[in-house]
Amino acid sequence: MTATNELFRLKGYTATTLAEISAAAEAPVGSIYHFFPGGKAELAEAVVLETGEAYRELFVLFVAESSSPGEAVEAFFSGAAETLESSGFLDPCPIGGVGREVANVDERLRRAVGRVFETWVQTLAAGVGVLGVPADRAASVARSVIALLEGGFVLARVERNGDVLRHAGREARGMIERTAAAATVPGSC
């Protein structure tokens, strides 16, 4: 499944073939259908859910090592930039890539990606909420931060420049801290 993940990051969902996956995983094609009777789409769903949870847990680690959600987010963006550069600008997030490809084509996969994003939103929003931001506002900012991250992947990869992601990280942090400031001291600035 790690093999599938990497292939998705390299070429996306549609362009990745079962033959390639079979070769990279050193497992025959038949085995794929043994574990995933639904074929490619079912395999992709499993990859999306698994990777989504792994990334969520990774972010939680960043939060634990930071003194504020804004700081954690900025560090997370920087980490993604490192990953991007050291991988030769592979897509850091197969989930968003798959999501964009299948959003109007495969309802089941679309929902799987949507569920993953929602867990990310909740996790990040919980962190922001600690700063005294109301839940709905926190969720809204969280969504924008995740959108900025996903879009940052596109620009950084296409321009082959990891700094795009680092700058985006600073902006993401600013978004969070500004929201917190507005929530706690309503009339400031």
Added chain:
Amino acid sequence: MTATNELFRLKGYTATTLAEISAAAEAPVGSIYHFFPGGKAELAEAVVLETGEAYRELFVLFVAESSSPGEAVEAFFSGAAETLESSGFLDPCPIGGVGREVANVDERLRRAVGRVFETWVQTLAAGVGVLGVPADRAASVARSVIALLEGGFVLARVERNGDVLRHAGREARGMIERTAAAATVPGSC
């Protein structure tokens, strides 16, 4: 070429076939190769460049009708949300979609997408620059705004919710105005 554009927005680059394009454009397959000897990739490059310039000009219109770059950006995001909803959540931007799919696979296409993004960055940065923001800082914020837009497309489509884009628009506006404020009154806040 409009047909190709719509198909890319629906299914992405790889999943769109020449047969579909041929059918939608009501033109035989041979004609495609007559105008684009390089086949699918060359056609895609033309679509990317053309659509990219069209969107850039559209944004310039928004700027002309707004009283500030931040307002123009927010309105642009809202317009994208309308488009998204009324199209059944087709990808509003085939450019970013193609970019994400081919970034590590087709160098020529990747560069085409990169050039388009760069024209967008320059156009938006010029608007932000008018507010007194230094050029490099303006370009950096512009990139983040575009990243937020592209990522907003992913989340909004996957969650089937145009409001994601509207909220992102408010954040984008905030990013711009905060940058301008920091640049003009260095010690404020």
Added chain:
DNA sequence: GTCTATACCGAGATAGAC
């Protein structure tokens, strides 16, 4: 230059021996 027919290949999926 427009269009049709087709070559050729590789896709996802499956059947069935082991």
Added chain:
DNA sequence: GTCTATCTCGGTATAGAC
């Protein structure tokens, strides 16, 4: 449950009549 051989379909691309 593992693996191989293969089915069938649909992909890109091209050749060649009009």
